[in-house]
Amino acid sequence: MAAVAAAGAVAAAAAGGYALAGTDGPAGDTRVAMVAAQEQQGHGAPGEGGPGQGRQGDEPGRQGQPGQQGHRQQGQGHDQQGQGHDQQGQGGQGHQLEIPAPAGTLSAKEAETLSMMREEERLAHDLYVALGEAWPDRRFENISAAETRHGDATATLLANHDLPDPSVGSTPGEYAYPELQELYDGWLARGLTSKSEALAVGAELERRDIADLEAAMEATTQPDLDAVYDHLRVGSERHLRAFERG
Structure with missing residues (x-):
């Protein structure tokens, strides 16, 4: 299986959305592939105990701890829809994989x-x-x-x-x-x-x-x-x- 390496070639798999590092996408922006694994923080409901933490990635989200005034926090884990990849869940920025x-x-x-x-x-x-x-x-x-x-x-x-x-x-x-x-x-x-x-x-x-x-x-x-x-x-x-x- 002879392979042809083209240093500037852009050949991304259609299903995955991965792209070569350094290639230009629409409007000249560099396209990068989003990694599958995400480690993100969920946001609990308001309460005195602070927000509940929900661990994203390949592990289940966890319930937040009860607030001091009796308000129970709900950490956003994979049971909630959101922006995560490996797990459903609300979160912030994930890591990015640039395929050279x-x-x-x-x-x-x-x-x-x-x-x-x-x-x-x-x-x-x-x-x-x-x-x-x-x-x-x-x-x-x-x-x-x-x-x-x-x-x-x-x-x-x-x-x-x-x-x-x-x-x-x-x-x-x-x-x-x-x-x-x-x-x-x-x-x-x-x-x-x-x-x-x-x-x-x-x-x-x-x-x-x-x-x-x-x-x-x-x-x-x-x-x-x-x-x-x-x-x-x-x-x-x-x-x-x-x-x-x-």
């Missing part, structure tokens, strides 16, 4: 790893959707949405390097890589036995994802791949913490 323009041609190994990373993110999304249908839990809903955005980031890298996207036209739960197919089938079968096992499967998947991303970062010299892999690793660490709460 390609700096060189990918090696065959780098291209193969990127293609598999794209499929791994799709696998995580498909698995969490299936487990969430069997065991309704906000974590499966929120994290599956985050995995979609992570997949969009890897799709942007593939497009920037003129590489085919293996997920185009795919069927949920079906993967071109036999190793990934075996993992999905095994995890799904285990996760359907109980909710606790489903959460354990989610944690196991995230641990594997973190290890794969760290290995991919060590094996590449490409700034754009390294930036996205590091972003996905941070997201996976947050997902792992959510699943490990049990």
Whole structure:
């Protein structure tokens, strides 16, 4: 899979809205990709105890503490609609991910790893959707949405390097890589036995994802791949913490 690197090329994945750093959008503004993970503060109802805090990202929002005059605060978490990404919720500014323009041609190994990373993110999304249908839990809903955005980031890298996207036209739960197919089938079968096992499967998947991303970062010299892999690793660490709460 030969890759063509164009230092100033703008090739963003249509679904994800990710863009190359340094490219011009409408009115000459620089477009950047919004990261999936957000850490934002919610705003509680007025009261003497101060505003309730709602933690955004991949963890549930929390109730605010009662005010001194008996007024209960309501922290805005993922149960409220708002401007968050990985979780619904009202909040302020989030971090931004700038995907650097390609700096060189990918090696065959780098291209193969990127293609598999794209499929791994799709696998995580498909698995969490299936487990969430069997065991309704906000974590499966929120994290599956985050995995979609992570997949969009890897799709942007593939497009920037003129590489085919293996997920185009795919069927949920079906993967071109036999190793990934075996993992999905095994995890799904285990996760359907109980909710606790489903959460354990989610944690196991995230641990594997973190290890794969760290290995991919060590094996590449490409700034754009390294930036996205590091972003996905941070997201996976947050997902792992959510699943490990049990």
